Amino acid sequence: MNLFEAIILAIIEGLTEFLPVSSTGHMIIASSLMGIQSDNFVKLFTVAIQLGTILSVFALYFKRFFRSLDFYFKLFVAFIPAIIFGVLFSDKIDELLESPLTVAISLLVGGIILLFVDKWFKDGNIDNSDDINYPTAFKIGMFQCIAMIPGVSRSAASIIGGMTQKLSRKAAAEFSFFLAVPTMFAATAKKLFDFYKDGNTITSEEVNLLLIGNIVGFVVALIAIKSFIGYLSKHGFKIFGIYRIIVGAILIAFILSGANLQVV
Structure with a gap:
């Protein structure tokens, strides 16, 4: 992976991590188009640059993270299912990550669902994510x-x-952003632990790529989050559903044509 490729992947991560479009699907498409060969560092890079996007949430919602301990307790309760399922099904999750077809189908089906979400759940009356209770946090x-x-x-x-x-x-989008912090931090920490446990090392050049990737991801995520909240409040999910269907269809077409899609 060179500097240009690292910057492109960081831009994609920053743009797609907080949008309902699947950063994984976009990473697969981008890495395949650029011919990036998946190796241990590339896999680490695509996860570790999430730290930059996490910091963008802190920057935008700084005051919310210092308002009360109740905020952290709710995040922890919401994070518990991810811990349980992550431990129980880690092998199956890793297996699915090796399947571009799974990603493509998920994008397509998820896009169809997003076309109707605004009609199905149009009566939301909780407009502040601070007002949710613990059972609600767990269900999310x-x-x-x-x-x-x-x-x-x-x-x-x-x-x-x-x-x-x-x-x-x-409110749902904001709580999703907050919940991303412990979730993505845990995923990054695990990936780093596994990377070093397997005896891998990082060169000075790779350190620079990680630093630049996180900086780019941070800046792009700031813009993406602010733009997304404004757009979502006014227009809903339909455009994202259409976009996902198009991307999913493109991925399926690539797979059926015999193209070798790299899973990063």
């Missing part, structure tokens, strides 16, 4: 676990989970 965490299927999108699953619990689109 359960929905987030659906995103362990590659291509589903963590953001889409948790936002829809919030809307099923009467949260407005804005």
Whole structure:
């Protein structure tokens, strides 16, 4: 992986991590088009640059993270399902991650669902994510676990989970952003632990790629989050559903044509 490729992947991560479009699917398409050969560092890079996107949530919602301990307790409760399912099904999740077809189908099916979400859950009356209770936080965490299927999108699953619990689109999206912090931090920490446990090392050049990737991801995610909240509040999910269907169809076409898609 060279510097240009690292920057492109970081831009894609920053743009797609908090949108309901699946960052995994976009990473597969981008890495395949650029001919990036998947190796241990590339796999580490695609996860570790999530730290930059995590920091963008802190930057935008700084005051919310220092308002009360109750905020952290709710995040922990919502995070519990991911811990349980991650431990129980880690091998199966890794197996699914090696399947581009799973990603493509998930993108397509998820896109169809997003076409109707606004009609199904249009009566959300909780407009502040601080107003959710612990059972609601846990249920949203359960929905987030659906995103362990590659291509589903963590953001889409948790936002829809919030809307099923009467949260407005804005409140559901914000809680999804907050929940991303412990989830993505845990995923990054595990990937780093596994990387070094397997005896891998990082060169100075690779360190630079990680630093640049995180900086780019941070800046792009800031813009993406602010733009997404404004758009979602006014227009809903339909455009994202259409987009997912198109991307999923493109992926399936590539797979059926015999193209070798790299899973990063």
